[in-house]
Amino acid sequence: MCLAIPARITKIKGMLAEVDLGGNTKEINITLTPEAKVGDYVLLHAGFAIQVIDEKAAEEIFEAWEEAYAALQE
Amino acid sequence: MQPYKSKKEYARYLLDRLQQEADRPLTAMEVCGTHTVAIARSGLRALLPQHIRLISGPGCPVCVTDDADLDYAIALAREKGVILATFGDMMRVPGTSSSLQQEKSRGADVRVVYSPTDALTLAAENPDAQVVFLAVGFETTVPTIAVALEQAIQQGVKNFSLFSLHKLVPPVMEALLEDPEVKIDAFLNPGHVCTILGSEPFQFVAEKYGKPCVVAGFEAVDILEALLLIVRQYREERPAVEIQYKRAVRPEGNHVARAYIDKYFIPASARWRGIGEVPGSGLVLREEFAQWDAARRFSLTVAPGKRVRKCACGEVLKGLKLPHECPLFGKACTPMKPVGPCMVSTEGSCAAYYRYGEQKVGGAI
Numbered sequence: 001m002c003l004a005i006p007a008r009i010t011k012i013k014g015m016l017a018e019v020d021l022g023g024n025t026k027e028i029n030i031t032l033t034p035e036a037k038v039g040d041y042v043l044l045h046a047g048f049a050i051q052v053i054d055e056k057a058a059e060e061i062f063e064a065w066e067e068a069y070a071a072l073q074e
Numbered sequence: 075m076q077p078y079k080s081k082k083e084y085a086r087y088l089l090d091r092l093q094q095e096a097d098r099p100l101t102a103m104e105v106c107g108t109h110t111v112a113i114a115r116s117g118l119r120a121l122l123p124q125h126i127r128l129i130s131g132p133g134c135p136v137c138v139t140d141d142a143d144l145d146y147a148i149a150l151a152r153e154k155g156v157i158l159a160t161f162g163d164m165m166r167v168p169g170t171s172s173s174l175q176q177e178k179s180r181g182a183d184v185r186v187v188y189s190p191t192d193a194l195t196l197a198a199e200n201p202d203a204q205v206v207f208l209a210v211g212f213e214t215t216v217p218t219i220a221v222a223l224e225q226a227i228q229q230g231v232k233n234f235s236l237f238s239l240h241k242l243v244p245p246v247m248e249a250l251l252e253d254p255e256v257k258i259d260a261f262l263n264p265g266h267v268c269t270i271l272g273s274e275p276f277q278f279v280a281e282k283y284g285k286p287c288v289v290a291g292f293e294a295v296d297i298l299e300a301l302l303l304i305v306r307q308y309r310e311e312r313p314a315v316e317i318q319y320k321r322a323v324r325p326e327g328n329h330v331a332r333a334y335i336d337k338y339f340i341p342a343s344a345r346w347r348g349i350g351e352v353p354g355s356g357l358v359l360r361e362e363f364a365q366w367d368a369a370r371r372f373s374l375t376v377a378p379g380k381r382v383r384k385c386a387c388g389e390v391l392k393g394l395k396l397p398h399e400c401p402l403f404g405k406a407c408t409p410m411k412p413v414g415p416c417m418v419s420t421e422g423s424c425a426a427y428y429r430y431g432e433q434k435v436g437g438a439i
């Protein structure tokens with residue numbers, strides 16, 4: 001249940017932001033990561049960004065997440 | 075992992091190091107459902123040196139929800155005019171005599187939401203109903219629920235409340251360390267709980283109990299790297315809290331998120347399925363936010379139901395039994411017809427073992 005996935009912020013409107021999630025746009029809440037900027041990768045959990053992560057890290061996590069997510073969907 | 079051509083090669087190197095460096099038997103517990111799934115799926119257990127044992131602890135907030143608490147949630151769902159909003163994983167968890175899924179099919183208004191803010195939207199859209207959000211989750215999820223509550227307060231949404239069944243990870247780790255039955259030499263710490271908490275709240279594991287504690291990521295190589303850090307601490311007898319999952323976890327955690335938890339909630343005793351009452355391991359709303367507390371708003375009396383005794387979830391959650399050692403595993407209890415919550419949640423130990431079959435070797439490596 002604590003699964004968190006990386007996503008890149010494409011737009012910020014106050015405490016809401018748009019992220020790109022594998023080609024789909026999704027609205028998220030960034031109250032918990034006020035330092036997040038457009039272009040940043042964040043870890044996403046229950047509709048909220050819970051941490052800003054660096055880009056290289058994001059790619060690595062993305063692979064791990066794909067592995068975990070595929071496991072949960074099987 | 076620079077010198078290695080592939081993750082597979084690096085994983086082989088790590089396994090080889092573990093084989094060489096683990097000089098005595100070691101039992102490590104993971105306290106994270108996402109780890110449980112990653113470990114089962116990659117078949118890591120079968121690849122590890124024989125004297126390294128990995129056991130799954132109470133790492134899934136759904137599985138540890140006590141049936142009496144679930145009975146209360148079910149009673150709330152049965153209240154006239156109540157819409158009970160919940161994360162999807164809770165739907166099929168059995169209480170003593172029913173589940174939210176069964177209540178829904180009998181006409182209760184139970185709605186699955188993806189984010190706590192969706193529950194707030196439900197409240198705004200249904201002004202004549204009382205929306206109760208079933209607040210389940212570890213430290214990773216609590217801050218998101220605190221933000222939703224703050225929005226409810228700021229927007230003056232009066233028909234919204236929380237039934238807080240939140241659980242905290244460090245206190246239950248301490249309870250396991252204090253349990254003479256449970257034998258754990260080290261912990262693989264939950265990655266995303268530590269994204270919020272950082273490493274400080276786990277210092278007691280190393281300092282008071284002298285056990286290694288490593289925050290791990292979710293790929294097979296992350297888990298192997300974390301195990302190698304554990305093995306080295308163990309061999310050199312220098313227990314510490316180390317972070318392997320540096321990509322997402324800072325030693326200080328996320329202080330904004332932690333401040334949200336502290337602003338709205340205060341630790342309280344909580345019941346864990348199979349483990350029992352653990353002091354300071356739950357969260358209740360602070361007194362000044364009592365009007366948003368569903369337990370106080372409705373104050374129902376729920377007669378205690380009869381517990382399902384046959385389920386070995388309690389022993390599984392403490393790492394005393396492996397899932398397939400439960401007599402019901404795979405027979406009376408399967409993901410399609412779960413007897414206990416460990417078989418319901420995709421991240422439950424029993425479900426992970428059932429799905430991937432621990433005898434299977436290989437997987438990701």
Ligand code: SF4
Pocket residue numbers: 384385386387388390397400401402403404407408412413414415416417418424
């Ligand atoms: S297999 Fe089913 S009955 Fe046995 S411990 Fe797991 S959830 Fe409980």
